[in-house]
Amino acid sequence: MDAMQEVLIIRSSGGQAEELTDQVAVETACILKVNGETLVTLLCTPSELEAMAVGFLLSEGLLQSRQSFLSVTLDKKNTAVDIGLKDLPADWQRLFHRKTITSGCGGGITFTDTGRRQAGPEGRGTMQVPASVVPELLQKFRHVSTLFMKTGGVHSAALADLEGNILFFSEDIGRHNAVDKLIGKAFLSDLRLDDKLLVSSGRISGEIMNKIVRSRIPMLVSRAAPTCMAIAGAEDHGVTLIGFARGQRMNVYTHPGRILFNV
Amino acid sequence: MDAMQEVLIIRSSGGQAEELTDQVAVETACILKVNGETLVTLLCTPSELEAMAVGFLLSEGLLQSRQSFLSVTLDKKNTAVDIGLKDLPADWQRLFHRKTITSGCGGGITFTDTGRRQAGPEGRGTMQVPASVVPELLQKFRHVSTLFMKTGGVHSAALADLEGNILFFSEDIGRHNAVDKLIGKAFLSDLRLDDKLLVSSGRISGEIMNKIVRSRIPMLVSRAAPTCMAIAGAEDHGVTLIGFARGQRMNVYTHPGRILFNV
Numbered sequence: 001m002d003a004m005q006e007v008l009i010i011r012s013s014g015g016q017a018e019e020l021t022d023q024v025a026v027e028t029a030c031i032l033k034v035n036g037e038t039l040v041t042l043l044c045t046p047s048e049l050e051a052m053a054v055g056f057l058l059s060e061g062l063l064q065s066r067q068s069f070l071s072v073t074l075d076k077k078n079t080a081v082d083i084g085l086k087d088l089p090a091d092w093q094r095l096f097h098r099k100t101i102t103s104g105c106g107g108g109i110t111f112t113d114t115g116r117r118q119a120g121p122e123g124r125g126t127m128q129v130p131a132s133v134v135p136e137l138l139q140k141f142r143h144v145s146t147l148f149m150k151t152g153g154v155h156s157a158a159l160a161d162l163e164g165n166i167l168f169f170s171e172d173i174g175r176h177n178a179v180d181k182l183i184g185k186a187f188l189s190d191l192r193l194d195d196k197l198l199v200s201s202g203r204i205s206g207e208i209m210n211k212i213v214r215s216r217i218p219m220l221v222s223r224a225a226p227t228c229m230a231i232a233g234a235e236d237h238g239v240t241l242i243g244f245a246r247g248q249r250m251n252v253y254t255h256p257g258r259i260l261f262n263v
Numbered sequence: 264m265d266a267m268q269e270v271l272i273i274r275s276s277g278g279q280a281e282e283l284t285d286q287v288a289v290e291t292a293c294i295l296k297v298n299g300e301t302l303v304t305l306l307c308t309p310s311e312l313e314a315m316a317v318g319f320l321l322s323e324g325l326l327q328s329r330q331s332f333l334s335v336t337l338d339k340k341n342t343a344v345d346i347g348l349k350d351l352p353a354d355w356q357r358l359f360h361r362k363t364i365t366s367g368c369g370g371g372i373t374f375t376d377t378g379r380r381q382a383g384p385e386g387r388g389t390m391q392v393p394a395s396v397v398p399e400l401l402q403k404f405r406h407v408s409t410l411f412m413k414t415g416g417v418h419s420a421a422l423a424d425l426e427g428n429i430l431f432f433s434e435d436i437g438r439h440n441a442v443d444k445l446i447g448k449a450f451l452s453d454l455r456l457d458d459k460l461l462v463s464s465g466r467i468s469g470e471i472m473n474k475i476v477r478s479r480i481p482m483l484v485s486r487a488a489p490t491c492m493a494i495a496g497a498e499d500h501g502v503t504l505i506g507f508a509r510g511q512r513m514n515v516y517t518h519p520g521r522i523l524f525n526v
Contacts, residue, residue, distance in 0.1 A: 005491045010515040015394040015525035022514060027469050027490035043469060043492070131278040152507065153466055153488030173468060173490050203416055205436060206290050206306060225416030227290035227436050228268045229306070244415065251285060252273040262278035 002026060003045050003171070004151055025153035027173050031080040032056060034088070039096060045154060045172040048181045050074050052172070053081035055184030059176075059211040062088070062096060063187075072188075127195050127218060129162050130260045134221055135248050137164035141199050144169050155202045157182050159217075162195060175202035176211070183215045193217045200224075204243060209233040219258055221245050226253055265289060266308050266434070267414055288416035290436050294343040295319060297351070302359060308417060308435040311444045313337050315435070316344035318447030322439075322474040325351070325359060326450075335451075390458050390481060392425050393523045397484055398511050400427035404462050407432050418465045420445050425458060438465035439474070446478045456480045463487075467506060472496040482521055484508050489516055 004023045011018055028046040032039050032053050039062075044052060050072045057063035063085060070084035089095065137160050144166060145156040157178040159168040168191075170181035179200065186193055197219045198212060204222050206229030212220050213233060219240040226234075226243045234241035234254040241253040252259060267286045274281055291309040295302050295316050302325075307315060313335045320326035326348060333347035352358065400423050407429060408419040420441040422431040431454075433444035442463065449456055460482045461475060467485050469492030475483050476496060482503040489497075489506045497504035497517040504516040515522060 007491070007494060007516065010519045010522075010524075012394050012397075012513050012515060012522070012524060014511040017394070017515075017519070017522075017524040024494060024516075025488065025490050027492035131275050131280070151488055153490055173466070203436070225414055226287060227416055228270065228287045229290035231270060231287060248277040250275050252275060252280075253270065253287075256273045256280070259275070259280075261273075261275060261280040 003047050003154075023150050025151040025173050029079070033080060033082040034062065034085055034092070036082060037093065039093070042174075042177060044174060044177045046078055047172075048170060048185065049078065049081050051170075051184035051188060052177055052181045053083055053184065054187055055180030055182065056177075057083060057085070058183050058187060059180055059214055060096065061214065062092065066187075069187075127162055128258050128260055129164075129197070129219070131250075131262065133162070133164040133197075134242060134245055134250055134259075137166070137197065137199060137221065138223070138245055140164070140166050141169075141201075145171065145201065154178075155200070157201065158199045159186060159191075159193075160197045160199060162197070164197075167191065167196070175200065175205075175208060178202075179208060179211050183211065186215075197221055203227070204230040204241065206230050206233055209239065209241075212239055213237040221250075266310050266417075286413050288414040288436050292342070296343060296345040297325065297348055297355070299345060300356065302356070305437075305440060307437055307440045309341055310435075311433060311448065312341065312344050314433075314447030314451060315440055315444045316346055316447065317450055318443030318445065319440075320346060320348070321446050321450060322443055322477055323359065324477065325355065329450075332450075389521075390425055391521050391523050392427075392460070392482070394513075394525065396425070396427040397505060397508055397513055397522075400429070400460065400462060400484065401486070401508055403427070403429050404432075404464075408434065408464070417441075418463070420464065421462045422449060422454075422456075423460045423462060425460075427460075430454065430459070438463065438468075438471060441465075442471060442474050446474065449478075460484055466490070467493040467504065469493050469496055472502065472504075475502055476500040484513070 003026055005026050006021045007024050009022045011020055027043055030042050030044050030049050054072055068085050068087045073082045141158050154171045154173050155175045155178045156171045158166045159182050160166050168182050168185045170178045172178040194216045198217050199221045203224040204226035209230040221242045223245055231253045240255040240258040242250050244251045266289055268289050269284045270287050272285045274283055290306055293305050293307055293312050331348050331350045336345045404421050417434045417436050418438045418441045419434045421429045422445050423429050431445050431448045433441045435441040457479045461480050462484045466487040467489035472493040484505045486508055494516045503518040503521045505513050507514045
């Protein structure tokens with residue numbers, strides 16, 4: 001299934017109308033199954049569905065270790081992904097549903113649970129990057145985001161190393177899905193995440209930050225704004241959070257010790 | 264609770280760092296209860312929580328008529344809204360949970376259910392507006408969106424009449440919540456929606472379109488892109504969908520008969 005589709009539209013300019021074809025982002029419903037049982041349906045861009053499903057289960061905490069992962073299978077119609085897991089608690093479906101219900105669309109709840117506070121930045125790697133890596137990385141990120149340029153309707157996200165090289169790139173109509181796709185691809189490729197940067201085109205909410213925290217990514221960069229819940233989560237869990245990264249400028253909200261500024 | 268909060272940040276420009284305070288959008292967890300029982304927790308901007316809760320129940324189909332609405336109460340700590348409803352089916356909680364699980368964060372599913380196809384635009388009013396109303400409305404919309412200008416981190420939405428006058432305006436860190444707040448305010452003010460325009464700052468997904476369809480709003484205008492699922496939903500349910508409305512330009516994706524272009 002293509003991630004874009006042509007549609008016939010009327011473009012009006014100063015009240016003058018003309019008919020033309022335009023590209024729009026395709027949005028599809030993907031059923032996520034665990035051991036053959038339907039867990040949830042995600043509305044998403046129809047690409048990298050296996051990675052998205054694996055990343056979703058990692059982000060939600062249902063998949064906690066490499067040992068419990070058995071398989072991932074996309075059906076032939078590209079509408080359902082089935083993930084084989086072992087060592088699940090007997091009441092995993094009930095646990096998942098309760099979590100979804102009590103925390104909106106998954107996530108966020110960790111940050112109100114102060115008992116779970118983790119150590120500072122030391123807990124997730126002592127990497128440091130020169131401040132100049134961020135604008136260089138953003139420039140590569142923009143070039144790579146072709147789907148966005150065509151439809152204006154999707155979010156992109158990328159995983160990069162400490163030199164600012166993009167290792168994985170994903171796009172989706174949902175900010176959350178784009179991040180889940182990256183986390184899933186890293187898991188399926190055995191890529192460690194505690195020395196990587198994640199770049200997102202979208203705003204950073206508490207839910208996104210929850211995914212970053214769970215996957216032990218130490219640094220998150222966005223062109224857009226964070227919410228205060230995302231900042232609180234980053235502060236508590238030792239994530240370096242950079243927002244409004246545009247051109248040579250950026251705002252560092254938490255744990256600036258990982259950035260080497262000019263002295 | 265304020266919708267914004269001051270935080271201490273490091274702003275870097277060309278690698279030179281300086282400390283300053285900045286405004287960020289507050290994100291809060293609001294528990295939505297129906298008849299005293301917890302239904303869901305929404306992550307949102309802490310404003311107009313009663314309207315958001317009512318709008319959410321309308322959008323999700325749990326609140327279907329004015330007759331079944333009894334009361335809405337915000338607790339003193341601004342963390343929970345309880346809505347009194349009557350005539351609920353006995354298994355309403357199970358129905359809601361199943362819906363949430365099968366359709367992601369609510370919505371979208373209607374459009375794959377072709378049995379529910381409704382009539383064309385005639386089914387939701389035969390209003391017409393001159394094309395020039397759209398840019399005028401967008402200009403007012405931008406002026407009104409003060410919170411966005413301060414934090415860059417929230418979405419805004421507005422309800423307008425056929426002359427482009429803004430009747431209600433809402434902001435939220437979530438696109439969906441901003442729309443729910445408007446729908447809730449209209450319900451609580453007894454405002455009919457089948458002759459109004461809704462303007463959104465955000466992208467138009469199938470889920471947002473589902474809210475528009477359910478509330479019988481005939482025209483949706485956005486500065487941003489729609490997805491193909493939103494276009495399909497608008498086409499099927501007789502909604503005029505306008506995207507990329509910027510300055511004097513706009514794309515009309517469906518049911519252009521409601522727009523009076525220059526001839």
